[in-house]
Amino acid sequence: ETVMTQSPATLSVSPGERATLSCRASQSVSSNLAWYQQKPGQAPRLVIYGASTRATGIPARFSGSGSGTEFTLTISSLQSEDFAVYYCQQYNNWPPWTFGQGTKVEIK
């Protein structure tokens, strides 16, 4: 099973600032990495797939990078609606599909 590890657990950022979230895989997942956003009481929403492709309707301030075992999600200028928990998930070595434990982006 591919273990996904996210850091940090919590990221405190002021609106308008840049947020950088990290995700590491225990073995290579190539570029088969997705990021999801989850707000309290809501379902997750796909943000990034293929490590760097924005999903439909996702603003350009979201960008993803990386391949192999190291990945980054960057939110260039945080808006109020971006404060949420973000999960990375690999879909290269399945089953099982595995997620990181999440990074909570909170208002500083």
Next chain:
Amino acid sequence: EVQLVESGGGLVQPGRSLRLSCTASGFTFGDYAMSWFRQAPGKGLEWVIFIRSKAYGETTEYAASVKGRFTISRDDSKSIAYLQMNSLKTEDTAVYYCTRVPEHGWYFDLWGRGTLVTVSS
């Protein structure tokens, strides 16, 4: 509108069964694989079960934690995916989400709002 709507959750005693439904609309259901995830209260996301489209033989995959107890099926004529949960345990308590999976994509591009399953005596 493109959406997935789960139903069938509720309170059930340990050892009993429950069937969840996921009704799709706004897209060609039969073209996609489908999967279920769950999220225990205050916890992260856990993949549960998966079924491919008819074109790929409706093959299934199961998480180790549910293998032998849960099954997945689909009715493309009704655009519904089902999750049959038997021999439920207290640790199965979670919000269950239905998701859409592009064939050859293997990420989860559309999620339902979820349905809460509580297993308790």
